[in-house]
Amino acid sequence: MSAPKYWREMAQRYRFEAAKCKKCGKVLFPPRLACPACKSREFENTRINDKGTIETYTIVRIPPSQFTDEAPYPVAIVNMGDNIRILCQVADCEPEELKIGMPVRLEFRKIQQEGKSGILAYGYKCVPE
Amino acid sequence: MRDVAVIGVGMNRWGELWNVAIRDLLAESVLKALDDAGIDSVEAMYIGCMTSGLFTDQEHLGAIGPDYSGICPVPGTRVESACASGGAAFRAAYMHVASGTADIVMAAGVEKMTDVDGGGATFALATAADQEYEVYNGITFPGLYAMMANHHMNKYGTTRDQLAQVSVKNHANGYNNELAQFRMKVTLDQVKNSVMVADPMTLLDCSPITDGSAAVILCSLDKAKEITRKRVVKVVGSGHASDTIQLAQRDDLSYLKSTELAAKQALDMAGKKITDIDFAEVHDCFSIAEIMVIEALGIAKVGKGGPATMDGVTAIDGMFPVNPSGGLKSKGHPVGATGVAQIVELTEQIRGDLDKNRQLKKANIGLAQNMGGSGASSVVHILEGV
Ligand SMILES: [Zn+2]
Numbered sequence: 178m179s180a181p182k183y184w185r186e187m188a189q190r191y192r193f194e195a196a197k198c199k200k201c202g203k204v205l206f207p208p209r210l211a212c213p214a215c216k217s218r219e220f221e222n223t224r225i226n227d228k229g230t231i232e233t234y235t236i237v238r239i240p241p242s243q244f245t246d247e248a249p250y251p252v253a254i255v256n257m258g259d260n261i262r263i264l265c266q267v268a269d270c271e272p273e274e275l276k277i278g279m280p281v282r283l284e285f286r287k288i289q290q291e292g293k294s295g296i297l298a299y300g301y302k303c304v305p306e
Numbered sequence: 307m308r309d310v311a312v313i314g315v316g317m318n319r320w321g322e323l324w325n326v327a328i329r330d331l332l333a334e335s336v337l338k339a340l341d342d343a344g345i346d347s348v349e350a351m352y353i354g355c356m357t358s359g360l361f362t363d364q365e366h367l368g369a370i371g372p373d374y375s376g377i378c379p380v381p382g383t384r385v386e387s388a389c390a391s392g393g394a395a396f397r398a399a400y401m402h403v404a405s406g407t408a409d410i411v412m413a414a415g416v417e418k419m420t421d422v423d424g425g426g427a428t429f430a431l432a433t434a435a436d437q438e439y440e441v442y443n444g445i446t447f448p449g450l451y452a453m454m455a456n457h458h459m460n461k462y463g464t465t466r467d468q469l470a471q472v473s474v475k476n477h478a479n480g481y482n483n484e485l486a487q488f489r490m491k492v493t494l495d496q497v498k499n500s501v502m503v504a505d506p507m508t509l510l511d512c513s514p515i516t517d518g519s520a521a522v523i524l525c526s527l528d529k530a531k532e533i534t535r536k537r538v539v540k541v542v543g544s545g546h547a548s549d550t551i552q553l554a555q556r557d558d559l560s561y562l563k564s565t566e567l568a569a570k571q572a573l574d575m576a577g578k579k580i581t582d583i584d585f586a587e588v589h590d591c592f593s594i595a596e597i598m599v600i601e602a603l604g605i606a607k608v609g610k611g612g613p614a615t616m617d618g619v620t621a622i623d624g625m626f627p628v629n630p631s632g633g634l635k636s637k638g639h640p641v642g643a644t645g646v647a648q649i650v651e652l653t654e655q656i657r658g659d660l661d662k663n664r665q666l667k668k669a670n671i672g673l674a675q676n677m678g679g680s681g682a683s684s685v686v687h688i689l690e691g692v
Contacts, residue, residue: 186438207439213550233460233559235452236505237444241432242425244444252445254453254554262554265443272505277460288443300443 178296190300191285193227195261196220204259227283228306229257236272243289251275255283255303268302280306307404309527310541312689313534314343315650320487320518320638328362328418329374332519335643336375336414339521343534348523349408351382354395354415355642360430362421371414388434389591391415392645393546393676393685396522400541400687403524410529414521415646427515431641434679436552448512448592450553450680452504455594458560459506461609464597466506468612470497472593473510473635475615479622480632482664487516487638497593511593516638520647527692537657542671543578543688545571553680560594564684565602565675572673572686580604583688584668585626585655587648589677590633596620599675600628627666630655645676645685656691 188194189207196208200217206225211218234253237244244250251267253275267275268286281303288300316338323331332353340346351371359365368382385395392415399413419427432441435450458464474494480486497510530538547567550556556563573580580603588603590596597611605626606614614620620628631637631651634644652672654660671690677683 186442233453233457235449235456235507236502237446237449238505239428239446239448239501239503240444241428241441241446245425247444250444252443252449252453254559264440264445264552264554277456298442 178291178298180296183296183298193225193283193301195223195225197223204261206261206263225261225263226257226259229255229281229303231275231277231279231281232256232262233277234267234275243291253281253303255281266302267304269304274305282306308406310400310403310524311527311530312522312539312541312649312653313525313530314339314345314523315521315653316342317485317520317647317650318518319485320516320640322420323517324420326517328358328364328416329370331418331517332367332371332414332416333374335519335521336371336412339412339523343523345410345523345533347377348380348410348412350402351380351412351414352385352395352398353382354385354391354393354413354646356386356388356391356417357430357433358416358418360422360433362418367416387683388678389589389639389641390645390676390678390683390685391642392520392647393674393687394645396646396649396687397544397546397685399524400544403526410523410525412521412523413646413649414519415643416519417640417642418517419515419640420517439552446504447680448507449504451592451594452507453553454560454598454680455506458594458598461560462612464612466498467494468616469506469511469593469597470494471615472590472596473497475621476590476629476633476635479630479664480636482661483632483637486632486636487514488636507592507594513591513634513639516640518638518640518643518647520643520650522646522649522653538692539653539656539689540692541687542690543572543576543686545569545575545686547571547684549682551679551682560598561608562598562602562677562681562684564681565599565677565686568684568686569603569675572688576688576690578671578688582671583673584671585630585666586628586673586675587631587651588628588633588675589644590629590635591639591677595677596628596633599677603673603675622664622666630664630666645674648674648676649687649689652689656689
């Protein structure tokens with residue numbers, strides 16, 4: 178992973194920064210140049226909630242190579258309110274405890290590690306609330 | 307826009323083809339399609355391929371295709387839309403002939419997936435998802451479809467057995483297809499007890515890693531009647547739609563809106579309803595995918611794709627046969643070739659060319675649905691015998 182590729186997503190991964198459409202109020206995460214609801218191109222900065230509920234989930238047992246040491250691990254799509262849904266891993270949770278509708282909270286966590294000397298990649302995971 | 311027909315089809319035996327490089331893998335089907343049409347060249351060629359660069363280090367298939375098929379200087383264009391690349395290539399070739407710019411154009415598709423290991427293939431396929439907001443967080447394609455499956459099961463009561471029945475049905479169909487990669491029958495228990503990939507999707511819920519190609523030749527309808535002695539198969543409908551690349555950003559996590567919209571375009575163009583169609587080849591990259599696709603197409607009511615599958619509606623002798631070829635599940639899924647191979651199956655069924663054990667009794671009008679990513683692209687075509 179190149180440093181700029183990692184660095185340019187930090188506002189979203191570290192601080193949950195989002196864009197709110199000035200015309201229709203739709204919240205976009207990550208921000209976009211045009212609002213898919215009303216086509217407006219004017220936004221103000223906002224942040225997404227850190228609390229939400231699990232809308233669906235799976236347990237990844239055959240992972241991509243960069244996650245080999247982590248598997249099996251749960252991944253969920255979490256509804257954060259404001260019509261925002263995000264995909265993230267679920268931490269501090271046994272796979273059997275996972276349920277659709279479960280309340281969770283976003284936390285700042287290590288996501289992946291590139292070998293012994295590569296970038297330590299951080300971001301958000303959700304944990305049971 | 308003028309009328310367009312398919313006058314030639316070709317497909318090689320799919321599988322793990324260690325001794326064949328991508329150049330000959332592609333040329334094999336191209337030459338078969340030329341032979342089938344009884345011609346020795348075309349005016350242009352479109353080649354569906356998702357990611358030959360990541361799989362084989364080879365790009366520039368727009369040159370490789372004509373060159374190794376011995377038809378230079380025919381212009382070639384690579385078309386990419388993830389797993390819908392083949393369907394998109396067919397649509398481009400269709401538009402080319404329909405526009406009147408050329409009379410005879412080829413649509414081919416290819417993917418050579420076994421030159422990388424399993425991790426490499428997972429990485430290459432994952433590029434069809436959102437890299438920074440899906441793949442970064444550890445999700446895989448089986449994982450995305452598994453989340454759609456859990457959503458569908460929770461919302462509609464779809465059962466594990468209903469999902470597994472898709473694989474049982476498609477393997478039973480592929481058993482009779484001599485070009486299929488996995489010609490074996492499987493049982494519900496075998497599907498449910500195979501290795502868990504991403505809960506609830508097991509290995510036998512997933513389509514395989516495949517080397518393969520397919521090619522078809524399109525021709526203006528007037529000229530088609532002069533060239534081919536076989537039954538002329540007309541392209542009567544074409545549709546293509548997109549959706550958000552991230553699954554999480556869709557209004558409904560287990561409904562394929564892009565498929566509904568692409569099918570509506572194709573049906574409207576053909577002046578038909580889904581009940582006018584005799585059979586379909588659809589994108590069963592995972593068992594849950596076929597259930598969601600038959601719902602989006604209107605073959606089953608929304609939420610009832612599971613029971614419809616279990617009741618045999620989509621079986622080869624059912625009311626609406628789906629994936630008589632064995633589908634992606636049994637025939638194999640060389641991603642860029644899949645959409646073109648669906649057209650090969652439609653054409654052969656409509657012509658009545660197939661062995662008795664897999665020729666459908668009623669096959670005048672067929673529909674092909676080819677999908678990219680977790681449903682962010684969908685291409686639908688309708689073919690009819692004339
Ligand atoms: Zn807006």
